[in-house]
Amino acid sequence: MSKRHYSVWFLIALLFFTALPLTAENKKDDVNDIGNRKVAHRSIISEEKEVAIGKQYADQIDHSAKLIKDPVVNEYVNRLAQNLARNSDAKVPISVKVIDDPTINAITLPGGFIYLDSGTILAANEEAQVAGVLAHEIAHVAARHWASEMTKRTLLQYAMIPLMFTPMSLGAYYGLNAAMSGIPIAFLKFSRNDEAEADFLGLQYMFKAGYDPNAYVAFFGKVLNEERSSPGSVASIFSDHPPTPDRIIKCEEEIKGILPNRPEYLVNTSEFNDVKGRLETLLTVHRNNKNQSGPTLERRQPSETAGTPPPSNPQGQDSGDQPPVLRRKD
16 A cells, blocks of 8 residues: 555544544433543643643733623623533633623633623523523533644644655645644634534533523524624624524434423523623723713914904903913013
8 A cells, every 4th residue: 555545544544533532432412420421532632731722822812802800790700600610521620701892702712711702791681591602612621622623633734744755746735734724723613513512512511500401592593683683793603603593403402302301490690680781881881981082172262363462451350261461561
């Protein structure tokens, strides 16, 4: 077998290997075993390295993005995320920060660093909808989708080394090179399969934490309406992998098929309403302060006759706004 054919088969085998979870016998649909099962995909990147890389990217976002600094909002969102994380398969700490941005969006960096746009909170009608978005992002962390994708790219580069010594057209070589380096590593988009798996796991994490998983599907519908009414208003979490009717139907099937019946769910809390109202007030005050102009200086209108001094006031009466005049002695 030629080196080229060997490399192709080697590449296929490695990619198939890394696409599998750590144990083939593990059942990802057993909600009673959440936290004990292994849903993470195989990776040559250690969890410690993944967290370190994520910290570097998080530092970049912290210095470039406009973050919500309000302690009440941040404490509430992180407490919500920690409750979901405790009821998930994630093996690394989860941290969430809120970005001052009106779009409906959330991004997950390597190692458990999640950023949620303020527009996502304001668009939600209830706490369970925000919990659904966070559960989806935590699922990306638990499955280690970023590390798995980076492993595939690294193995792809190694597998291409023998091809560099195999005769091929110049165009083909540059095409392979572009394919390996075309996407920025910091904001690598997840594949459709990864998004589907994050939906699948996120619904389970919502259920385990006590939230109604149907709220996540309802938020999908809200996002669709938002995108129809204002095209471009929905950012990467949904626009790259939009909540198509097929995806919504799939989530509904998974809710009915794998989640046990529960007599009651947590849907909303008064605290969510308070935090949402607080966030709205903070953003409104900030916008008003930004639109207000600073103090201005008004020019005094010139006298009708240039060079004519203002009338004297011998009786000592108030001369209004006229400045004092210094007269030269004759």
